[in-house]
Amino acid sequence: MRSDDTIFAPASGYGRAAISVIRISGARSRFILETIAGGMPAPRRLVLRILKDPKNGTALDEALVAWMPGPESFTGEDQVELHIHGGLATRAAVLKALGSLDDCRPAEAGEFTRRAFLNGRMDLSRVEGLADLIDAETEAQRRQALSQLEGRLGQTTERWREEILQALALLEASLDFSDEGDVPEDLERDVLRRLSDLEASVACVLANRSGERLRDGLTVVLAGPPNAGKSTLLNALARRDVAIVSPIAGTTRDLLEVHCDLGGLPVVIVDTAGLHDSADPIEQEGVARARARAERADLVLWLVPPEGTEGEPPAARRVLRVRTKADLNRSRDESDLTVSAATGEGMTMLIERLSREAEETLGQADALLTRERHRRALERAHRSIKSGMDLLERRGPIELAAEEVRLAARAFGEITGRVDVEDVLDRLFSSFCIGK
Numbered sequence: 057m058r059s060d061d062t063i064f065a066p067a068s069g070y071g072r073a074a075i076s077v078i079r080i081s082g083a084r085s086r087f088i089l090e091t092i093a094g095g096m097p098a099p100r101r102l103v104l105r106i107l108k109d110p111k112n113g114t115a116l117d118e119a120l121v122a123w124m125p126g127p128e129s130f131t132g133e134d135q136v137e138l139h140i141h142g143g144l145a146t147r148a149a150v151l152k153a154l155g156s157l158d159d160c161r162p163a164e165a166g167e168f169t170r171r172a173f174l175n176g177r178m179d180l181s182r183v184e185g186l187a188d189l190i191d192a193e194t195e196a197q198r199r200q201a202l203s204q205l206e207g208r209l210g211q212t213t214e215r216w217r218e219e220i221l222q223a224l225a226l227l228e229a230s231l232d233f234s235d236e237g238d239v240p241e242d243l244e245r246d247v248l249r250r251l252s253d254l255e256a257s258v259a260c261v262l263a264n265r266s267g268e269r270l271r272d273g274l275t276v277v278l279a280g281p282p283n284a285g286k287s288t289l290l291n292a293l294a295r296r297d298v299a300i301v302s303p304i305a306g307t308t309r310d311l312l313e314v315h316c317d318l319g320g321l322p323v324v325i326v327d328t329a330g331l332h333d334s335a336d337p338i339e340q341e342g343v344a345r346a347r348a349r350a351e352r353a354d355l356v357l358w359l360v361p362p363e364g365t366e367g368e369p370p371a372a373r374r375v376l377r378v379r380t381k382a383d384l385n386r387s388r389d390e391s392d393l394t395v396s397a398a399t400g401e402g403m404t405m406l407i408e409r410l411s412r413e414a415e416e417t418l419g420q421a422d423a424l425l426t427r428e429r430h431r432r433a434l435e436r437a438h439r440s441i442k443s444g445m446d447l448l449e450r451r452g453p454i455e456l457a458a459e460e461v462r463l464a465a466r467a468f469g470e471i472t473g474r475v476d477v478e479d480v481l482d483r484l485f486s487s488f489c490i491g492k
C-alpha cells in the first residue's frame with residue numbers, strides 16, 4: 057500500500073439508500089474530478105454534474121460533486137466528494153470507474169483519518185474522540201466523544217507539556233550555572249513550584265475515572281443458579297430475543313452482552329452460565345467465565361428463582377438480590393427486588409433501579425480521560441514529575457531531575473501522538489470503518 061496513492065471509498069453506509077457519498081483523497085483528486093465530472097467547480101461548493109466513465113465516456117450517474125483542495129480539507133490533501141445515487145449498481149459502477157484510474161485505489165479502514173493525523177490536521181486524542189463519536193450509542197457518550205474531538209484532552213495535555221518544557225529549560229539553565237559551581241536556589245525553587253502545581257493538576261485528572269466508565273458503560277452481570285431466569289430477564293431488558301431460553305438447566309454457557317441505553321446512559325448487561333458444580337468441562341468453563349465477569353462488573357444482579365436451592369452469589373463489588381418468576385410464588389422475602397419477566401411485574405422498578413445506578417456511577421461524567429491509554433501515559437508523567445520533585449527537594453543531581461522532567465514531557469506528548477505511537481496508530485485506525 058503506497059501512502060501517496062489517491063484513495064477512495066464510500067463514506068456513507070453500505071446497502072440501498074437515497075444518496076451515497078464517495079470520498080476521494082490524494083494528489084490525483086483534481087485529475088479525477090476533471091476526468092469524470094468534466095471540469096472543476098469552485099472549491100467547497102456542491103454542484104450538479106453528469107459523471108462519465110473515463111474509459112468510454114458513457115454516463116455513470118447524475119451527482120452532486122464537491123472539490124475541497126488541501127491543505128484545508130479533512131485529510132489535508134486535495135479531496136473530492138461525489139454524492140451519487142445510493143443504488144448498489146450505481147455505487148459499484150462509480151467505484152469501478154475510479155479503480156480503473158492510475159494511482160487510485162480503494163482506501164483501507166481509517167485511512168482518511170490516518171492521513172488527517174499524519175498531515176497534522178488532528179492530534180491523536182482527537183482521532184480517538186472521532187472513533188468514539190462514530191461508535192457512540194447513547195447521548196452521554198456522544199457528548200463526551202464530541203468534547204474530546206473538539207480537543208479538550210489534547211489542549212490540556214499540550215498545555216501541561218509546554219509548562220513542563222519551561223521547567224526543563226529552567227533546570228537546564230541551572231545545570232549551566234552549576235558548571236560554574238553556583239546553582240541559584242531561586243531557580244530550583246521556581247522549578248519545584250511549577251512541578252508541584254502540575255503534579256496537583258495531573259493527580260486531580262487521574263482521580264476521575266468517570267470518562268473511561270462512560271465510554272465503556274456500566275456493566276451489570278446477571279448471575280444465578282441454572283434456570284433462575286437469567287436469559288429470560290436479559291431478553292426482557294433488551295426487548296428482543298437475544299439469548300436462548302429453555303427449561304433445560306445449563307442452556308447458557310458463553311457470556312452474552314447487550315448494550316442498552318438507560319436514560320441516555322450506556323449500560324452493558326451480561327448474561328452468564330448458571331453457577332453450579334458440574335462435571336462437564338464446557339459447563340465448568342462457562343461457570344469460570346461467569347465468575348470472572350462478575351468480579352469485574354460494576355454490579356451483579358443475583359437472580360434467585362422461587363424453586364430450588366439458592367447457592368452463594370459470586371465474588372463481586374456490589375450484589376443486588378433479585379427474586380425472579382414472581383408470577384409463580386407470591387411469598388415475600390428479603391430480596392432487594394422481585395420481578396417476573398413473564399408478566400412484566402417489577403420490571404419498571406428494576407429498570408429504574410439500574411438507571412439510578414448508571415446515573416450515580418456515570419452521570420456526572422466530566423472527565424478528561426476516556427481511555428486506558430491516556431491514563432497510562434498520564435500516570436507515567438505523574439510518576440516522573442514526583443521523582444523529579446523528590447530529587448530537587450533532596451538536592452539530588454540536577455541531571456537526574458532534568459531526565460525525569462524530560463520523561464514526563466514525553467509521556468504528555470504520547471497522548472496527542474507527538475511521540476512514539478506507531479503501535480497505537482495501527483490498532484486505532486483499523487478500528488475505523490472504511491471511508492473514515
Ligand SMILES: Nc1nc2c(ncn2[C@@H]2O[C@H](COP(=O)(O)OP(=O)(O)OP(=O)(O)O)[C@@H](O)[C@H]2O)c(=O)[nH]1
Pocket residue numbers: 280281282283284285286287288289300301302303304305306307308309328329330331380381382383384395396397398399
Ligand atoms: N413463569 C415464569 N417462568 C420463567 C420466568 N423467567 C424464566 N422462566 C422460565 O424458566 C426457565 C429457565 O429460564 P432461562 O431464562 O433459560 O433461565 P437461565 O437462568 O438463563 O438458565 P441457564 O442458562 O440454563 O442457567 C424457562 O423455561 C423460562 O421460560 C418468569 O418470570 N416466570
Ligand SMILES: [K+]
Pocket residue numbers: 282283301302303304305306307308
Ligand atoms: K435454562
Ligand SMILES: [Mg+2]
Pocket residue numbers: 286287288299300301307308327328
Ligand atoms: Mg441462560
